[in-house]
Amino acid sequence: MLHQTTDNAPEPPVSSYELLPGAPDSPVLLHVPHSARAIPEDVRGGIVLDDAALERELDHITDAHTAELAEQAAALADVTPWRFVNRLSRLVVDPERFPDEREEMAAVGMGAVYTRTTHRAELRPADTDPEPLLARYFRPYARAMTEAVADRLAATGRAVVIDVHSYPTEPLPYELHGTGPRPPVCLGTDAFHTPEGLMEAARKAFAAVGETGLDSPFAGTYVPLEFYGRDTRVTALMVEIRRDTYMVEPAGAAGPGLERPANALADVINAA
Numbered sequence: 277m278l279h280q281t282t283d284n285a286p287e288p289p290v291s292s293y294e295l296l297p298g299a300p301d302s303p304v305l306l307h308v309p310h311s312a313r314a315i316p317e318d319v320r321g322g323i324v325l326d327d328a329a330l331e332r333e334l335d336h337i338t339d340a341h342t343a344e345l346a347e348q349a350a351a352l353a354d355v356t357p358w359r360f361v362n363r364l365s366r367l368v369v370d371p372e373r374f375p376d377e378r379e380e381m382a383a384v385g386m387g388a389v390y391t392r393t394t395h396r397a398e399l400r401p402a403d404t405d406p407e408p409l410l411a412r413y414f415r416p417y418a419r420a421m422t423e424a425v426a427d428r429l430a431a432t433g434r435a436v437v438i439d440v441h442s443y444p445t446e447p448l449p450y451e452l453h454g455t456g457p458r459p460p461v462c463l464g465t466d467a468f469h470t471p472e473g474l475m476e477a478a479r480k481a482f483a484a485v486g487e488t489g490l491d492s493p494f495a496g497t498y499v500p501l502e503f504y505g506r507d508t509r510v511t512a513l514m515v516e517i518r519r520d521t522y523m524v525e526p527a528g529a530a531g532p533g534l535e536r537p538a539n540a541l542a543d544v545i546n547a548a
Contacts, residue, residue, distance in 0.1 A: 292368075293417050295424055296359040298350065303432040304357035304548050305424055306350065306541075307498055308440045310366045311343040319368050319409070324398055335527035336394045337366060339442040340519070345534060346440045349541035357438075357545050360424050362417070366390075367399070369414040371421070372439075372498050375406075384450050388414055394448040422500040429509055436474070436548040439464070439498045439514040440541070444525060447493065456493050460486025460521050461537075464514030466497040468505050474513055477547035481540040485521055511548075515541065 298304070313334045315323070325333060343361050350357050362371060373379045373388040385392030385399070389406035393399045428435035443462065447454030461482040465475055475490075482488045497512035519525050522533035 292362075292364050292413060293420060294359075294361050294363055295420065296350075296361065298356040298358035301432060302355045302357050303428050303434045304353075304355075304436045304438060304545050305428055306346045306357050306359045306438050306440055306545075307421070308339075308343045308346050308359065308361045309371050309498070310337075310339040310441060311341070311361065312363050313338050313365050314363060315365050315368055322400055322404065323367065324400060325393070333393050333399070334365060334367070336444070336448060338527070339440075340527055341523055341530040341534060342440045342442055342517075344530060345517070345522075345538055345541065348534065348538035349545060352539060352542035353545040355546075358424065358428065360421055364413065369409050369417070371414060371417045375410055375414060380452060381450075384452065386450055392450070394450045396449050418500060422502050425500055425503060425510060429507075434509045434511070435503075437497070437499060437510065437512040438541070438544065438548070439512070441494070441514060441516045442519050442522075443494060443516050445518055445520040451493060453493050453495070457489050458493055458518060459489035460518045461488040461540075462492060462494055462514075462516035462518070463488060463490050464494055464496050464516065465491060466499070466512060468508070469497055469499050469510060469512040471511055474511055474544075474548060478513055478515065478544045481543035481547070482515075482537070484540055485517070485536045513544075515544070 346359055369388055375388040379387045381387055389409050391400045391402050391404055425435045463478050479488045494516050497514045499510055499512050503510040517537050523530045
């Protein structure tokens with residue numbers, strides 16, 4: 277687990293997220309929010325699972341090897357994209373959730389600060405105050421992502437956010453929409469922020485991985501709230517790779533199958 281001091285400063289430790297620079301003229305920002313397993317010691321103290329149960333939960337909830345996938349794709353792209361990588365587990369905070377009543381996953385205890393596990397067991401007490409974690413981790417992360425998108429807009433006149441995720445072959449109990457199709461590649465879209473050309477480029481590129489579906493089992497895209505539904509210069513797409521296509525589930529090593537989605541993602545970057 278990650279070790280850190282337990283002071284009251286509102287800013288997170290530097291290592292909680294990382295912006296990896298790309299080419300100055302690239303509008304593309306690869307966002308990797310769920311690839312890490314690290315949990316600071318003071319945050320670990322608020323989680324009720326024992327160490328073995330926590331490791332099992334991390335096996336299920338972590339989008340394993342997606343940071344490596346983004347790194348490989350960035351290296352293969354014609355113009356190097358920027359990468360924004362979460363270095364802490366989503367069990368600390370989930371930066372892609374709404375921090376308020378808009379978040380549908382709050383219904384199963386998995387809003388911005390989780391209180392339940394993937395199997396709906398207790399992770400934190402239900403009456404946990406989320407505010408300290410939101411202040412220390414969620415809001416600084418959101419500000420940094422907003423600034424990263426604003427920087428791409430200032431530099432290139434547009435920004436393309438590509439969210440890099442994975443998901444398990446079999447649905448987990450926490451999934452609200454787990455009964456739908458689970459293709460090898462799921463593309464999450466947004467009616468405002470996902471242009472037809474970007475979606476079609478992704479469908480063509482990921483055909484090499486397998487069948488590509490839209491918005492099932494996971495839908496939507498990530499756009500910082502400052503731009504969400506307001507700025508058409510910010511476009512976005514979520515890429516969800518089914519884990520059995522590139523790794524041994526639930527938390528095994530990435531096999532040679534990682535090369536196919538990395539090449540496909542590079543093609544999407546080139547087309548963006």
